[in-house]
Every structure is written in structure tokens, then in C-alpha cells.
Amino acid sequence: MIKLRFMSGLAPVQLRRLAAVAAEGSFEAAARLLHVTPSAVSQRIKALEETVGQVLVRRHRPCDVTEAGRPLLRLAGQLALLEREALAEARGSLGVDPGRTRVAVVVNADSLATWFPPALARLPAEPGFSFDLRQDDQDHSAELLRAGTVMAAVTAQREPVQGCRARPLGAMRYRALAAPPMVDRWFADGLTRAALAAAPVVVFDRKDRLQHRFLRTVTGRALDPPVHYVPSVPAFSAAIRLGLGWGLVPEQIAEDDVAGGSCVDIAPGRVVDVPLYWQHWHLDSPVLVALTAAVRAVAAETLRPVTGQDC
Amino acid sequence: MIKLRFMSGLAPVQLRRLAAVAAEGSFEAAARLLHVTPSAVSQRIKALEETVGQVLVRRHRPCDVTEAGRPLLRLAGQLALLEREALAEARGSLGVDPGRTRVAVVVNADSLATWFPPALARLPAEPGFSFDLRQDDQDHSAELLRAGTVMAAVTAQREPVQGCRARPLGAMRYRALAAPPMVDRWFADGLTRAALAAAPVVVFDRKDRLQHRFLRTVTGRALDPPVHYVPSVPAFSAAIRLGLGWGLVPEQIAEDDVAGGSCVDIAPGRVVDVPLYWQHWHLDSPVLVALTAAVRAVAAETLRPVTGQDC
Numbered sequence: 001m002i003k004l005r006f007m008s009g010l011a012p013v014q015l016r017r018l019a020a021v022a023a024e025g026s027f028e029a030a031a032r033l034l035h036v037t038p039s040a041v042s043q044r045i046k047a048l049e050e051t052v053g054q055v056l057v058r059r060h061r062p063c064d065v066t067e068a069g070r071p072l073l074r075l076a077g078q079l080a081l082l083e084r085e086a087l088a089e090a091r092g093s094l095g096v097d098p099g100r101t102r103v104a105v106v107v108n109a110d111s112l113a114t115w116f117p118p119a120l121a122r123l124p125a126e127p128g129f130s131f132d133l134r135q136d137d138q139d140h141s142a143e144l145l146r147a148g149t150v151m152a153a154v155t156a157q158r159e160p161v162q163g164c165r166a167r168p169l170g171a172m173r174y175r176a177l178a179a180p181p182m183v184d185r186w187f188a189d190g191l192t193r194a195a196l197a198a199a200p201v202v203v204f205d206r207k208d209r210l211q212h213r214f215l216r217t218v219t220g221r222a223l224d225p226p227v228h229y230v231p232s233v234p235a236f237s238a239a240i241r242l243g244l245g246w247g248l249v250p251e252q253i254a255e256d257d258v259a260g261g262s263c264v265d266i267a268p269g270r271v272v273d274v275p276l277y278w279q280h281w282h283l284d285s286p287v288l289v290a291l292t293a294a295v296r297a298v299a300a301e302t303l304r305p306v307t308g309q310d311c
Numbered sequence: 312m313i314k315l316r317f318m319s320g321l322a323p324v325q326l327r328r329l330a331a332v333a334a335e336g337s338f339e340a341a342a343r344l345l346h347v348t349p350s351a352v353s354q355r356i357k358a359l360e361e362t363v364g365q366v367l368v369r370r371h372r373p374c375d376v377t378e379a380g381r382p383l384l385r386l387a388g389q390l391a392l393l394e395r396e397a398l399a400e401a402r403g404s405l406g407v408d409p410g411r412t413r414v415a416v417v418v419n420a421d422s423l424a425t426w427f428p429p430a431l432a433r434l435p436a437e438p439g440f441s442f443d444l445r446q447d448d449q450d451h452s453a454e455l456l457r458a459g460t461v462m463a464a465v466t467a468q469r470e471p472v473q474g475c476r477a478r479p480l481g482a483m484r485y486r487a488l489a490a491p492p493m494v495d496r497w498f499a500d501g502l503t504r505a506a507l508a509a510a511p512v513v514v515f516d517r518k519d520r521l522q523h524r525f526l527r528t529v530t531g532r533a534l535d536p537p538v539h540y541v542p543s544v545p546a547f548s549a550a551i552r553l554g555l556g557w558g559l560v561p562e563q564i565a566e567d568d569v570a571g572g573s574c575v576d577i578a579p580g581r582v583v584d585v586p587l588y589w590q591h592w593h594l595d596s597p598v599l600v601a602l603t604a605a606v607r608a609v610a611a612e613t614l615r616p617v618t619g620q621d622c
Contacts, residue, residue: 109543117553131555200441228444232423232424233544234544242428
């Protein structure tokens with residue numbers, strides 16, 4: 001391990017302890033990961049807090065990093081990656097690196113459930129990677145990027161997070177589906193405003209506004225129909241197949257449901273495209289370059305070109 | 312709306328405001344839901360805090376309820392359900408109830424992605440239900456039950472949460488799968504200790520200990536192989552099919568993967584059964600009775616009898 005010490009008095013070992021506590025959620029788990037005692041973790045973090053003059057970790061269960069701790073956490077992650085890559089290069093080959101490079105990425109739920117995993121399988125086999133994926137909505141994604149907990153994100157947020165670069169990936173296309181009995185009961189006369197105001201709708205969670213934006217686009221009005229919250233991609237499409245409500249389903253999943261006859265497209269020709277972005281640390285790292293290339297290649301094959309029209 | 316006031320000085324309207332803030336995460340969103348102003352929400356909560364003599368809501372983004380607020384939150388949920396059911400009964404029919412009964416349940420990720428949604432479709436069509444599902448691990452489930460945020464849970468936790476009843480549902484059966492190229496590379500000589508110590512494994516998240524328990528059962532030792540964290544049920548099984556690692560897959564999903572040839576059962580005959588429990592408020596409510604019957608019926612058809620053997 002390279003022993004660095006910055007002019008500022010920050011020691012990389014302290015930053016590593018901070019990163020481990022943030023990733024594992026407790027001093028005990030961080031200590032297990034690092035093969036040291038919990039009190040050794042605690043002392044290093046205390047020393048770091050004294051250097052900075054701020055509380056960096058809230059001692060909750062799970063522990064989390066304060067606002068003041070976030071830039072240091074991102075620095076820790078960036079240092080760890082650069083150090084590992086420099087070492088591997090110095091040894092003359094990526095292959096001899098004994099450890100695995102941790103690739104931490106946060107991905108929105110629909111991408112994670114459909115097109116994203118194949119991108120990971122396209123990374124070169126060496127150096128070995130350890131994928132640390134998170135599933136989340138766009139608010140939390142920005143937070144994780146800012147804190148350096150993840151090095152990249154697939155997100156609907158276009159504005160680059162501080163210290164990051166954002167590139168367009170293409171649009172996820174959604175189709176409005178319902179089961180045939182639901183269509184018979186509610187939409188025999190089509191998508192009338194009265195039907196859409198009363199028919200139950202399946203929504204992923206409280207942050208998912210896609211269905212409500214679709215309602216406003218179709219009817220010109222903000223409607224407030226009965227809602228079922230189903231925060232799991234397979235359960236979401238199952239709820240629609242079972243006739244609990246209509247909802248917007250990624251085309252990758254919608255295709256099979258419509259072809260199999262379990263669902264009907266209730267608004268044929270009227271799709272909803274959600275542009276997605278690849279946000280990543282602005283860092284010259286071979287791992288990030290390889291990951292970015294793999295993600296962009298798979299996205300180009302599976303997502304839609306962004307047309308500017310957006311629900 | 313029935314106007315109740317308890318001897319204790321607690322007003323149901325205050326409890327309803329508390330429940331709305333807890334469910335929506337902010338005073339503004341709670342106000343929108345209740346069609347009142349944010350300051351009206353704030354005043355009621357303040358009055359409730361004065362009555363109780365404790366801070367009940369932490370004013371974060373999102374807001375959360377303090378330890379002192381949790382029993383009141385559970386009371387709020389129970390009162391809302393009982394009141395709605397009493398009203399509907401008083402009116403002579405469940406059907407005339409103009410609103411929808413909110414059914415809030417937390418379900419572990421694998422159940423939510425497989426057998427749970429069909430249980431919801433078995434509830435009687437009237438009164439209309441509004442399902443408010445959450446996906447979570449067992450720790451968080453107990454917390455949500457205790458706080459009254461949910462009325463029931465599908466969880467691996469056997470001990471009843473305070474104020475709740477726990478009934479066994481049967482066991483979710485897992486099989487150890489890997490893609491054929493992964494088997495060729497790592498398990499040509501079977502599940503040796505050396506192979507299992509080195510072969511990468513797919514794990515749902517940091518709370519998922521299933522794969523590590525399996526390793527200990529098979530090898531008699533705690534092993535620490537390279538881990539990929541993939542916290543999405545469809546992405547988890549995709550990661551295994553893509554050859555990123557081996558992992559334990561619910562039999563409902565494993566069956567198709569093995570039949571389709573994308574995966575191999577690396578430990579045939581050696582299954583892992585995880586007993587699941589239905590925990591629900593100890594409350595004499597028709598909705599809870601109907602939901603419990605539907606969940607138990609579907610579980611009886613899809614889960615395995617618990618044999619006592621458990622990984």
C-alpha cells in the first residue's frame with residue numbers, strides 16, 4: 001500500500017476508514033471489512049474530525065456521513081481508485097492486481113431490471129471487478145454521487161452533479177398497459193377524462209410522477225385517481241397483469257405482456273419517453289472509461305434516441 | 312367523519328395529521344393530501360406534541376417520526392381503519408363507502424417479486440382497496456410495523472412485533488445457480504472449498520447473509536469470496552445468467568432459468584429454505600381478516616411446508 005500524506009494533514013488511511021464506515025453503516029462492520037478493531041476505526045475517524053474541525057459521521061444505526069464529511073468521502077473513493085490503478089500499472093499488468101476493483105454505481109429501478117446488467121458483462125474479464133450496485137430514484141442518486149459513495153449513476157437527472165460529468169444515454173420508452181378485464185370495465189369508451197379520473201392506477205412509489213404526468217398530457221388536467229403503490233419492478237407489472245390498475249411499463253417488459261395477451265396497450269401510439277443520463281466522476285480512470293464505454297454501447301442498442309418530446 | 316375525543320386529550324384529527332406527515336414525508340405533501348394548509352398541519356402536530364410533552368416529528372427532509380411518536384402513529388392507523396369499517400357497516404354495506412381502504416403492507420423483495428401480488432388480486436372487489444406496498448428487509452419491516460406505517464408484513468422474522476400477531480406462511484425455497492461458463496471455470500471439480508472461496512458470488516445487499524450461510528453449511532467454514540451487490544430481483548437473476556457470479560435464487564425464478572439452459576443448479580438436492588411469517592396488527596378488522604386469508608391461501612399454494620431444517 002502506498003503511504004501518502006497530504007500537505008493538509010489528511011491521511012489516506014483516515015479517509016479509507018471513513019469510506020468503510022459509510023459503505024458498511026457501522027464502525028463494527030467497517031472494522032470487520034478492514035481487519036482492524038472497531039476502536040482503531042473510531043480513533044482514525046476522530047483524528048480526521050479533529051483535523052477538519054467538523055463532525056464527519058453521525059453515530060446512528062446505520063451511521064451516515066454529515067454534509068461536511070461528503071467531500072472527504074468522495075475524495076476517499078477517488079483516491080482508492082487512482083491508487084489501485086497506479087499500482088496495477090506500475091506492476092506492468094492489470095492482471096496481477098491481487099484485489100478486485102470496486103465498481104459502485106446507482107441505477108434507476110427500471111434500468112436495473114432491464115438493460116443495465118448486460119453492460120457489466122461487457123467489461124473486460126481482467127482486472128476482476130466487484131460490482132456494488134444500488135437501486136434508487138434520481139434524488140438519492142445525486143446524493144450518492146456527491147458523497148462519492150458511487151462513482152457513476154444512471155439517472156433521469158440531466159444537470160451534472162458537482163465533480164461529475166453527465167452524458168445522454170437515450171430514452172427509456174414506456175407504454176400504458178392494462179389487463180383486458182380492466183379495459184372492459186373502465187376504458188370501453190376509450191381514455192375519457194371521466195374514466196381516467198376514476199380508474200385505479202399503479203404507481204412505483206411516492207416519487208414516481210410518470211403516471212400523473214401522462215394523465216395531464218392526455219386529459220389536459222391534473223387528475224387524482226385511486227393509486228396502488230408497488231415499489232418492485234416485477235410486482236409492478238404483475239399488479240397490472242392481475243388487473244389491479246393501469247400503469248406505464250418499460251417497453252422491454254411491455255412487449256412480452258402484450259404479445260402474451262395478459263395486457264393491452266390502452267394508448268397505442270402514445271408513448272412516454274424518459275431521457276436517461278450517465279453521470280460519472282470527472283476522473284481519468286481506466287475503469288471508469290471502460291465502464292462508460294460498456295454502458296453507452298448497451299444503452300445505444302436498447303434505449304430510444306431522444307427526440308426532444310418528453311412527457 | 313365521526314368526531315371523537317379521547318379522555319386523554321388526544322384528538323383523532325391530530326393523529327391523522329401525524330399519520331399523513333409520516334406517510335408523505337413532509338408537511339407540504341401531507342397538507343396537499345389532506346386539502347389543508349401546511350400551517351394547519353404544523354399547528355395540529357405542535358398541539359399533539361404539547362399534549363404528549365415530547366417531540367413527535369423530526370423536521371428533516373423527509374420528516375420522520377421519533378421513538379415517542381411511533382405508538383401514536385400506530386394508534387392513528389388503527390383508528391383510521393376501525394373508523395372507516397364502522398362507518399361502512401353502519402351504512403349497511405361495504406359497497407357504499409365512497410373512499411378506498413388503504414392497505415399498507417411491507418413485503419420482502421423476493422416474495423414481492425414472485426408469489427405476493429396474486430394474493431392482492433384475491434381480495435373481494437368491494438370495498439375498493441388502495442394498496443400501499445413497501446419492499447424491505449426484515450429489520451426495516453419490524454420498524455414499519457411498530458410505527459404503524461404498515462398494518463402487516465411478510466418477513467423472515469418469527470418473533471411478533473409489539474402489538475402484532477405472527478403466523479407461519481411456509482418457506483421460500485432457494486436453489487444455488489450459476490451460468491454454464493461460470494460452472495466450467497470454477498466448479499469443474501464440484502463445490503470444493505477452494506472453488507467456493509474464490510468464485511464470485513452475487514448478493515442482494517449488505518443485509519443479505521443467505522449466500523454466506525450457504526457457504527458455511529456446505530464447507531463448514533466462514534468464507535469471504537468476492538461479492539457483487541445487486542439489489543433488484545430481476546437484476547440479481549440476470550447477473551447470475553450473465554455469469555458474473557453464482558447465487559441463491561427463489562425456486563419460482565430458478566425453475567425457468569434452469570429449464571431454459573441459462574443456468575445450472577450447482578448444488579442439486581441441496582436447497583435453502585427460508586421460513587416466512589405474516590405479521591399483522593392484533594386488531595379485529597374485516598380488511599385484515601380478508602387480507603390474511605388471501606395471503607395465507609396463496610402462500611399455502613406456492614411456499615414449501617417448513618420442515619425445521621433451515622440454512
